[in-house]
Amino acid sequence: MEHTVNYLVCIPLLPLAGAFVLGMMHMLTCKNPLPEKLYSFLAMLGPLGSLIFTVIIFSTLREMPAESRYLTQNMFTWFSAGDLHVDMGLFADPLSTLFLIFVTFIGSLIHIYSIGYMAGEENYGKYFAYFNLFLGSMLILVLGNGPVVMFIGWEGVGLCSYLLISFYTKDRDNVLAGNKAFIVNRVGDLGFVLGVAVLFWGLHSALGGAGFDYLNIKAGASTLTAGTGLAVCLLLFIGATGKSAQFPLYVWLPDAMAGPTPVSALIHAATMVTAGIYMVARFSFLYASYPFAGDVVAWVGILTALLAAIIGCFQRDIKKILAYSTVSQLGYMFAGVGVAAYSAGIFHVFTHSFFKALLFLGAGSVIYALHHEQDIWKMGGLKKKMPLTWIVMVIGALALAGFPPFAGFFSKDEILFMALAKGHWMIWLIGVCVAGLTAFYSFRLIFLVFHGKPRDQKSYDNAHEPPPVMTVPLIILAVGATFAGFFNLPAFFSGDSMVSTWLAPSLLEHHSEASRVTEGVAMVLSIAVVLLGIFYAWKKFASKPEDKPLTGFAKWGEDKFYVDEFYNAFIVQPWIAFGRTISNFIEPNIVDLPVKGTTWLYGVLGMLFKVFQAGYVRVYAIYMVIGLSLMSIFLSQSL
């Protein structure tokens, strides 16, 4: 079977070319912008083109035998030094193809939605240029044939998130949020780079100058010493915690809400945050051999899920609630991949991308309708004004809460069940609690926004459904959020686990067997907890919600457990102080002093020499005579 194809490159290249063209157009026509329709049309070409090529790749892969199901394309040798040989190449296997499918599909939907949401905004062209660049970077990340090419996309999405989060540059807070996202990501990136470096260092003799790509790494992975392998896993996971917003580096994601809402949807649903999960799954052949690394991943994930869910219960900003829910859901996914249930984790990424995009875009519609009001305590009763948005948001919330038969139920339950089946019953227990909390905060949001009486009559009166260009993507996503779960129907519901089977060639996982009874009990329990959460939210917020100041533990939760303040006091401030010390003392006195001294010396010498330029022609003639005499003396020596 021929594995080399030449059209893989089109997938990332189309959005990147779109970004270039849009960027140039925007730069050249800054003063009198082109019509928005032209920008929207060009912006759509890239994502849709990628989507078409993704479908082609998917159908090509399906025709291949399962055990050797991959496509590659090598463009050129990027660099080659000693044993390190890196090709600029792409690699598509079932895992990356699954990512490609939802990244391009949901990315395209968000692009369409943006056409409506961003209409009339300043810098319309710039927005779409960044958006295309973001998508292109994510596709490189997913398609890269090795960790080094992946790193291009890894950094690309980091850069674009920075650009898009601080898109409304006029407000300083937005710029600071962008900075925060970028800097926190850099911390993670350091871990990733170190991990890749250690990986190469451990493998360089096994590679022997062959390409540093996944196929060769996988083949040589068994030669890694235990310590090196563990170090690689943990360092790469640090990178993942940065990109996928896990404890302790999750702090940037809630602040990332500063960007336009479709950006939040793109970052949270389809791109960027899933990169960490993808990376861990991509290196499943390493993580599977080091159970300790897996445990760390799982525990960090589930504790992050718990922490974020608790914080999410007390937030007032509609987008912040969704942001913490993303952090929490990502925690689930890490718990999944951590307990070596890779396909379950990836499947949750897949379903999550539908319902989280749906929730964000729905929230975007609400915000759009209320003219940029984001406080849920100032909404209420919107059900009558925006019935469509209400329906899709309820679907999204049910899917997020994991209520059957919506998408989130199957994927989340799969993770929890796998944790239980592999003997991590503590993780399972925490996971079930988090499911209850999730149900509580997502329906708190629904009840406060759409039910009860309007708390701000004026903005309520002006509210209306958004235009079709925004609602159509919502409907498509709602359908996805309802039915995406059936793609991986477990054997318990007499399904055939399509996604898990599809992913099997890419992942190294062992399916544990547990009795049907255990599975059934666990499922019923988690449904009961979800119902409890919804019921509690209904009781508390549906009819007569009271916006009273929070106290005690709730106050802590509302203030995010002061994690930001803690970081600020113990990391940021000391670091700034350290930098100040360098710039105030070391820089001027130790680094600059010799430099300044030298320049001073030359300055003085220059001034002295200027004196000789007296301006008298006789003086100049004398110089010539002196020079002549000196040279004569020199010459007479050589005679």
Added chain:
Amino acid sequence: MHDLVSFLPLVITCTGALLLMLYAVCPKAEQEKASLMSMGFFAVAFFAQLLVVCTVSRPLFPETFNGMLGVSGFTNAACLIVYACGFFTTLSSHTYFRENHFATVEFYSLLLFSAVGMVLLSMARELITAFIALEIMSLAIYVLVGFNRASSRSTEAIFKYLILGAFSGAFFCMGTAMIYGAAGSTRFDSIAEWLAFNPATTPLMLGGAFFLLITIFFKISAFPFHAWVLDVYDGSSNPITGFMATALKTAVFAMIANFLALSGNLHDSWITGLFWIAVFTMFGGNLIAIGQDNVKRMIAASGIVHSGYLLIALVAINSEYFSGAVIAYYLAAYSVATLGMFAALSWLGGEGEKRVTFDDFKGLAKRQPLAAATIAVFLLSMAGIPPTAGFMGKFYIITSAISAGQIALGVLGIISSIISMWYYLRLIVSMYFHDAEEDFIVDGSSLASISTVALAVAVFAIGLFPLVL
């Protein structure tokens, strides 16, 4: 017949000069038309020379006109540079004289005459021919320097240059006489033949060569014969300063490189002397440039430094390894940047050269972004920052010094180029990091700005296609 084809560009230039002289007599003569005509003559001469380069293949040192003149790849390159310099100088002059009204038709005629002298000088294979060529060139330049008779600075400049030039010209005659006394001939090849059988340290030969070199050092403003250069460059009009700094230097270097390359063991006895002169020229020039507040004087002083680099290449020259290509390349790179600089100055200065000191350039990046950007390109090329032509030129010079065993000289060259950042970057800082204090509108023809942009492109083009010469 080949002889005549090789001299076709020279004939064109000479005819052009004479025709312009005749045109000046005509009562309806206008200097703008004359400038366009001389532009045409330079352009035609340039392309004729290019044709010669492409079609006539010759050995390294052939003879023509009974050994009085010679054409080689090196002289061809030097001639190309001279014609190009002439062309861009007329472009700048055209703009410059829109605002400064002291030009006549004779100005352009003299420009062509000086180019004739330069081309002859770079082709000279005989000392008396070289002297005549030198004087044709110098006399025309003297007049051009003092063309603005209303300006006292210009008059001062021409007198200084004339007196010191005459002084150095006398040395040349003296040297020629002494060499003739020793070798019995003034032809380079006969001198080389004589040197092959006699020691170069014969007092007459050594002394003669010594006096010759002093004239050359004067013309290229090497230390300690450099003192005139600041006052003269400062006093003459912007286009002429550019022309002197580039074309004149090119011709003189071509002549001395030919002379030294032919007479091998004469050169050997001079290496130590050249070494020290190169070092003093580089560092002396740097120190003078650091002290300047006036941009034109700074460029003049930096011209001294560039002569120092070229002297490094002269040290490395010998008959086995003829570093002529390196010299020609550096001259081309330096000429492009300097001409561009003066083209920009002619254009930005306005009437009476208003932009003079570093402070006058403050905020230029905001007022005239294109001009500031091109000036920055020229300065970076002079400072030797990649990927400009200046970087490649310095790179070749230093490599040639090292391959000739002069490692110390190479290192000193690098140090000097680091010091030179001081004054080049200072102008960039003025342009980009300060706000303008005053502003005035410059108009005039767009030719100088066009040539500025063309030269800025050339800086990169030459940098990217190294050593095609």
